[in-house]
Amino acid sequence: MxxxxxxxxxxxxxxxxxxxxxxxxxxxxxxxxxxxxxxxxxxxxxxxxxxxxxxxxxxxxxxxxxxxxxxxxxxxxxxxxxxxxxxxxxxxxxxxxxxxxxxxxxALEALYSLTELPPVSGFFIAPELRDDAELQARLAAVPNDDTGVFHERNEPGSRGGFSMYVPEYYTPERTWPLVMALHGGSGNGRSFLWSWLRDARSRGAILVAPTATGSTWALMGDDTDTPNLNRIIDQVRERWRIDETRMLLTGMSDGGTFSYVTGLDGASRFTHLAPVAATFHPLMAEVADAERLRGLPIFITHGRLDWMFPVQTARQTQGLLSAAGAKVTYCEIDDLSHCYPREINAEILQWLNGGA
The missing domain is CATH 1.20.58 (Methane Monooxygenase Hydroxylase; Chain G, domain 1)
Known part of the structure; x- marks a missing residue:
């Protein structure tokens, strides 16, 4: 150069x-x-x-x-x-x-193609891990096949597709945790991917960010999103080895609410739920599959300053789900309004991996 x-x-x-x-x-x-x-x-x-x-x-x-x-x-x-x-x-x-x-x-999507440049690669590492020499070495090596950022029928304005990220040091010799992250209302997975990519890259998780089939997730009426999420899981599992004991469904706002709607169903394939800034109707706890709820790990994150879904809703949800037998972890962030707190990702991944 x-x-x-x-x-x-x-x-x-x-x-x-x-x-x-x-x-x-x-x-x-x-x-x-x-x-x-x-x-x-x-x-x-x-x-x-x-x-x-x-x-x-x-x-x-x-x-x-x-x-x-x-x-x-x-x-x-x-x-x-x-x-x-x-x-x-x-x-x-x-x-x-x-x-x-x-x-x-x-801007992040365009820049990520330049991770061959050390400052750019460092930017896409979680700040607390930027001095990790072993991680830096793994990321500096020639990327393995079938790794990096992918988009499947997920161009801006499209519905029902997904974007995903597979760590460049992925190897099929072991299984990997899966994070499926659902965007908020009127959003899309291609953008929401970047709320999680830095942590998936730094901590070794396969990340999938789908786009809802409609203008937002199927919170009412016919549920066309759950079958689509299952289709995406099947498609991902055909190419990459997923740890069936660490399959996280998380989401922001409407995405977090839909993680309850689909994740509390007895047929759900997800092992952990982590809704962020979500709302929850008490009837959802009553109609949820009782066996599914028993011992189900749920990590609730909510902002004390949330102006869309008041924090009292999340506090009530914690009580309802705990009473129903779920294993609830509750995180209330004092300075958070109705935004995605990217800093919570590390804690959620530690929890997913059995560290909390």
Missing amino acids: SDVVVDDIVAVLPPLLQTLESLSFVARNLNPQEFGRVMDIAGEPDEALQAVRPRLADWPEKFAHIKTALEVSIEAALAGYAGLRTVQSGEGDLVSVFRALRYGPR
């Missing part, structure tokens, strides 16, 4: 990675009443990124794949921040914020 290209990468990556971290910070701490304060804390990394963007202009053709990935990631990151700034200036509303934050996963 030429010295000029190296110098440009060294100049571009820090503000790009910082802008992506800031977008993630806003997504994690989004609260309508605190939006201005959160944006002030997030800062202005996009200004530095905007300043270095022209450095990608005149690269040799042989580095086109790196240039293209960086350009796509930069453009998405800047578009996301521009959308947030519009709302910060007094135009737009909460829906506009959600639209702006959708650019974050697009």
